[in-house]
Amino acid sequence: MNVLEICRQKLQEGGLRLTRQREQILAVMCEHQGEHLTREGISNLVQQEYPSVGKATVYRTITVFEKLGIVSRNNLDERVRYELADPAQAHEHHHMICLACGKIAEMRGDFLETQEQILLRDYGFHVVNHQLKFYGYCRDCAKEQEL
Amino acid sequence: MNVLEICRQKLQEGGLRLTRQREQILAVMCEHQGEHLTREGISNLVQQEYPSVGKATVYRTITVFEKLGIVSRNNLDERVRYELADPAQAHEHHHMICLACGKIAEMRGDFLETQEQILLRDYGFHVVNHQLKFYGYCRDCAKEQEL
DNA sequence: ATCTCTGCAAATAATTTGCATTACG
């Protein structure tokens, strides 16, 4: 089942509709898979390809997509950013953010599970999700800075 | 050496001045130590205690304080938040954010060091800092939701 | 005395909302 159908189904489950605009916005998100875009950025991209789509529609759609888990939100940066949610949510990813060039790379790893059990035991805190960012210098920038 | 003197010194090192307003803003941050405040929130608190201080001054001051490491910034939430920087930066802390009541709790732990070594080895990424947030339900809210 | 800092108000940036119209299911 492809992204579009998953999207249609999730919308229908909530009594919502898959409109032409929502398809187009989804298409743009697909074309930029892996990028971390602000709503404004998404809006600009959409308007390049589909100039008839209003900015407010993009903003409203991202909100809907987020609620349905179609896109995932992160605030790795100054501004909140979105990316197409990983269809196989199973394996989570973390981010490495280069302080020099700003590049955001992803890495995989489930090494927080033990810690989550500790949180439950020690604080009674039930973890449902987490977000981990490493700030530093990527290989290229580290070289330039002679680190 | 107290916070105020540390602040004065850091300012002076940068050729900056410790004005009455900056002292007052610092005082407010001290009174709300441990809280995670937006710049707007800080501005409101300042204006309650010191109505003569302009909003723009608060915004500009927080920016200065951040650059000097007097306050630390986090984007755990929708909006960027600030807190008085831990003078003993040595032991780092992570955050648990309750999805129900919004409360942000802190926890300590240095369990990411191994992972940082792996990042350097596998990706050539030099970590200088990191941020970890756990989202979930705090003890009280978990009880209400019968988790 | 010098040069940073301040308050104000206006400017900008980012997002939300009201409403009449369109179009999905």
Add this chain to the structure above:
DNA sequence: CGTAATGCAAATTATTTGCAGAGAT
């Protein structure tokens, strides 16, 4: 057909900036 969704423009919210005067060192 009924109701959710859209586009537009106006409204809101959050933050930044220009500038003339005040104040710290």
